[in-house]
Structure formats: structure tokens, C-alpha cells
Amino acid sequence: MKLKGWGELTPGAVILEAGNAVEFKTGSWRSFRPIWKEENCIQCLFCWLYCPDMAIKVKDGKRAEFDYDYCKGCGTCALECPGKKGQKAIVMVEEAK
Amino acid sequence: MAKTVAATGNEAVANALRQVNPDVSAAYPITPATDIMQRFTSFVSNGKVKTEMILVESEHSAMSACIGASAAGGRVMTVTSSQGLALMWEMLFIASGLRLPIVMPVVNRALSAPLNIHCDHSDAMGARDSGWIQLWSENGQEAYDNTIQAFLIGEHMDIRLPVMVCMDGFIISHSIERIEYLEDNEVKNFIGEFRQLNPLLDIEHPVSYGPLILPDYYMEFRKAQDEVESKVFRVVLDAAKDFEKISGRKYGLFETYRLDDAEIGLVILNSAAGTSKDVIDEFRNRGIKAGLLKPRLYRPFPYKETGEALKHLKAVCVLDRADAFGGSYGPLFIDISTSLYTYSKKPILINKIYGLGGRDYLPEHAELVLNELTEIAKTEKVKTIKEYIGVRG
Structure with missing residues (x-):
């Protein structure tokens, strides 16, 4: 992408396009990666609700895979996940491993 | 009306x-x-x-x-x-x-x-x-x-x-x-x-x-x-x-007072400019060509216009009602000297710090400074570039 020059910018760095966070991928910030264990998922969608970005995909009302492009690895989804019979449906693993 | x-x-x-x-x-x-x-x-x-x-x-x-x-x-x-x-x-x-x-x-x-x-x-x-x-x-x-x-x-x-x-x-x-x-x-x-x-x-x-x-x-x-x-x-x-x-009231980037044909001048902000103008009149009555420049638009600073207005003077004192600590000169002095920097022929500049914390700026302070400027214009010699005035030793 060609970067704009100083004369082409909006005054005060105001962003005029709504919903443009989709253009800003933050996945590379992550040091811990959430892993979805479908067998423990009760489809409560708490993860989707609590995710501060848009890393949880929902398809036809059901939990789908993570979109790691937008996951900073904050771990909120893993913390909130009630899981099944004491087994979490989301666990955090170190990226380095 | x-x-x-x-x-x-x-x-x-x-x-x-x-x-x-x-x-x-x-x-x-x-x-x-x-x-x-x-x-x-x-x-x-x-x-x-x-x-x-x-x-x-x-x-x-x-x-x-x-x-x-x-x-x-x-x-x-x-x-x-x-x-x-x-x-x-x-x-x-x-x-x-x-x-x-x-x-x-x-x-x-x-x-x-x-x-x-x-x-x-x-x-x-x-x-x-x-x-x-x-x-x-x-x-x-x-x-x-x-x-x-x-x-x-x-x-x-x-x-x-x-x-x-x-x-x-x-x-x-x-x-x-x-x-x-x-x-x-x-x-x-x-x-x-x-x-x-x-x-x-x-x-x-x-x-x-x-x-x-x-x-x-x-x-x-x-x-x-x-x-x-x-x-x-x-x-x-x-x-x-x-x-x-x-x-009916005129404003510019700054105000000049009897500056066009002046040989010595003061640069001073705000209320103290009023006191200074009276003293400049007294010096003019005695045949001394004194003038004044009072900045109005201080940021952004009109360096070019200010330099043009002051460059013909022999000696100028910039009076600062604030100090810029760090062994440097008052903030207004720094800007005025910058505005004259590009000219090869320019006035000798001195800097006085006055009126801090509400200390009165009196006509005799302006007089003291104008007398010093008269001397500098004559001898082209400066004793101290920056000095506090109206302060006890």
C-alpha cells in the first residue's frame, strides 16, 4: 500500500471511515495463543461476547474458529469460558512453544 | 453603537x-x-x-x-x-x-x-x-x-x-x-x-x-x-x-510605537508596554530616538515581520516577565534574537528579566534600560547580555 503524504491527511488524525479496525491486524502482538477445544464447548458464546476485538467468529449462531489476525492473546475468552465438566473449551498456550 | x-x-x-x-x-x-x-x-x-x-x-x-x-x-x-x-x-x-x-x-x-x-x-x-x-x-x-x-x-x-x-x-x-x-x-x-x-x-x-x-x-x-x-x-x-x-480599533501581528525612525528600542509584552510608551515619549522629548515593539501574536511567532521591524535599530532591549531556566535567556529574547539572526546588519541585543511574581515595573525601570541602550548605541559595548532588574542584591 502506498503511504499518504502529509498534505493528504485528515486534520487532527480523525478517522472518517467507520469500522476500519478491520484494516488493522493486531495478531502479531500475541505472546499467548488461545486454542479452541470443541469437545468442551457448550456454545454459550461468552467468548464472542467478551472478546474486546473481533477474534471470535460465529457462523450460523455457532462458535467457529478463532480469527488470529485480530487476537492479541489477552486471554479474556479463556478466563470467561465456563467449559464442560470442569474442562475449559479455550486454553492459552505460549506462542513460542 | x-x-x-x-x-x-x-x-x-x-x-x-x-x-x-x-x-x-x-x-x-x-x-x-x-x-x-x-x-x-x-x-x-x-x-x-x-x-x-x-x-x-x-x-x-x-x-x-x-x-x-x-x-x-x-x-x-x-x-x-x-x-x-x-x-x-x-x-x-x-x-x-x-x-x-x-x-x-x-x-x-x-x-x-x-x-x-x-x-x-x-x-x-x-x-x-x-x-x-x-x-x-x-x-x-x-x-x-x-x-x-x-x-x-x-x-x-x-x-x-x-x-x-x-x-x-x-x-x-x-x-x-x-x-x-x-x-x-x-x-x-x-x-x-x-x-x-x-x-x-x-x-x-x-x-x-x-x-x-x-x-x-x-x-x-x-x-x-x-x-x-x-x-x-x-x-x-x-x-x-x-x-x-x-x-475602529487596529490590530496587527504586533504593535510598533515610534519605532520607524528609532535608534534604540524596547520589546515588551502586555501591560508593561503601556508604562514603557510613556517613558519613550519622555526620551523622545529629550531628542532621543526611542521606540517600542509589543508582540501580539506570540505563537506562531512572526519571525520575518518582527526582524524586518527591528533590523534598523542600533540597540534593543528585550524585557521578559519570565525566565527560561537553564542558564539561557528569557523566552521573548530567544524569539527576538532568532528573528534577527538572518540579518548581517542588526541591533545589539540585551535581555532584562523584570516583574516576576507581580514585582512592579516602574517608569524608572524603563528609564534605566533606555539609558543603558543609549550608551550601548554610542559605544557598541555591552556589559551584561542578560540581567534581572528591580531585584535586591
């Missing part, structure tokens, strides 16, 4: 703000600016203005609320002094960086410590590089006139920058002078309807303020802001021209 009254500087500025009738104000009291907001809040209570008044718990919050209200799309003002301005510090840069045309009269007062409530210019000088436009005022009339013009300048679509209007604490803010007020509708027509630029409250066109700008773009935004500064001079002069039509 203009109305002539006897009023204090604070009263005049409060009246200007009533006539402007801003959409939102957020303020926190601090001496000697308190009186302006005390008067303004009574205008709010009595229905004289339609302003949404937000009472906050600190100046940091006052400026934060003003930033929010301005980004939302309102015409916004606040008032402060000294420690209050210092507490706003980080928000000042956000107001200018977001290009929000907030207007803020600053009633100049010394900074702590030692604690002092009286006049000097340390507060506004400390904020001189914050990206705000600064207009300085000699007396109540100028403070009133500058406050009204500040809205037109800051809100100009080519500018969109916040503006400080500086006047001397107590000396001007609390002294009663003869002041001419414009009619309410004259002020209203002069500043016009507030024009919004990308307001947050336009829900049909949602926008985001204050995003993270990383190294790939930050410098471009800074360069864009620097470019805007260069457009301020023309807008200030245009506003002055329009203002003269309704008031």
Missing part, C-alpha cells in the same frame, strides 16, 4: 464570552482567572447565555471536557491561570493535535514554588510550544478584542487550532479601565455561526478521534500541523481587518 464602560479586564473578557455565547464550557476556578468564570456562570444561571456549563474537579478535567465537547462539534471555551494551565499541560497538546478550536483566556500569573498569585508570564510561556495560538493583550480593551477575534481565528477552516488570549493577572484582570464594548449582535455577526468539522455527534457520519498513529504516519501529521501554523498570520491579519470595520 459601541458602549463605553468602566470595567476590569476580567469583567470585559467575561462580557466578550457572554456575547460569543459558546455551546459548552468546562472550568475550574483559579486566582486571578476565577472572576471571569464566576461572572460567566452567573450569565449561565440567569439565562443570558445558552452555554452548557460543566463544573469539573480540576483543570486537567476542564481541558479534557473541553476537548470532548469540541470534538463533539461545539463552540467551546474555558479560562485559567498559572498552576491551572500547568495542570492542563498534557491536554493542551491533545487539543492542538486534534485541531480543536477551543478558546482560552489565560490570566497570567507566576508559577509555584514559591507560591505566588501575582502577575508574570511563566505560565503561558511554558505552554508556548504546545501548538496553541497565543494572542497577548496590553489592557482590558485588548483582552476583550482579542477574545472575540480568537474565535474567528481558531475556528477558521484553514486553521482549526486552539487559541490562548493572555492578559496580566491583577494588573489588568482586576484594574478598572475605560473599555468600549461592541453590541451583542455585532459580535454575533463577526464570529458567525460555529462551523463544525467532522463532529463526533454527526451519527450519520461516524468518526473516530484520537487513534494511535505509529512511526509510519506520526511525522506526516506533525508536518501537516507545522504547515497550518504558517497560515495563521494571514488569518490573524484578516480577522483584524474585519474587526477594525466594526470597532
